[in-house]
Amino acid sequence: GENVEQHPSTLSVQEGDSAVIKCTYSDSASNYFPWYKQELGKRPQLIIDIRSNVGEKKDQRIAVTLNKTAKHFSLHITETQPEDSAVYFCAASPGKLKYGNKLVFGAGTILRVKS
């Protein structure tokens, strides 16, 4: 089945610096790759996503890139702010009919933005 690996597990950056989180997936049929932000005690919140027919997507300070050949995708946050501190999860959708819209999540990255 699909497996998603996420690195690093923790990331500390100075306010204003950039942060990059990387994920790899195993199933070449995967076709949808969302990123979720989860603050302590709160629900995972969809912040950006990308589909397999797109290489890059940007939304203000966040961007996601996808390399289908290498089977990896990355989250880029520029000009980080203290409120960006949270746990970030990447996920992949296996894309097979029998799984419906199942998402397979990475283990998460704790991002700390120091002011």
Next chain:
Amino acid sequence: DAGVTQSPTHLIKTRGQQVTLRCSPISGHKSVSWYQQVLGQGPQFIFQYYEKEERGRGNFPDRFSARQFPNYSSELNVNALLLGDSALYLCASSPGQYSYEQYFGPGTRLTVT
């Protein structure tokens, strides 16, 4: 995503007991998925329901079951609770069976003692 509701917020049960968790999706969404999130890990897929039928199942034992009602709300049942079932149970709502975007509810924190 603010429209997905779950109840109860917190629950404490004893080993061997049974529990029922509830979820109401965003208005207009017909698909509900359930995920288990153990502390320090990413959510793990349990079930997807669409039009009252199971459309996907993760690697969970038969002690886990679910159903979806005509109004698209859903219940997750867990029988014979084990200590390892302690987790945050998340419900995710999406418009259709193969809709990409999923929006999570606040979750139910289950503690098994």
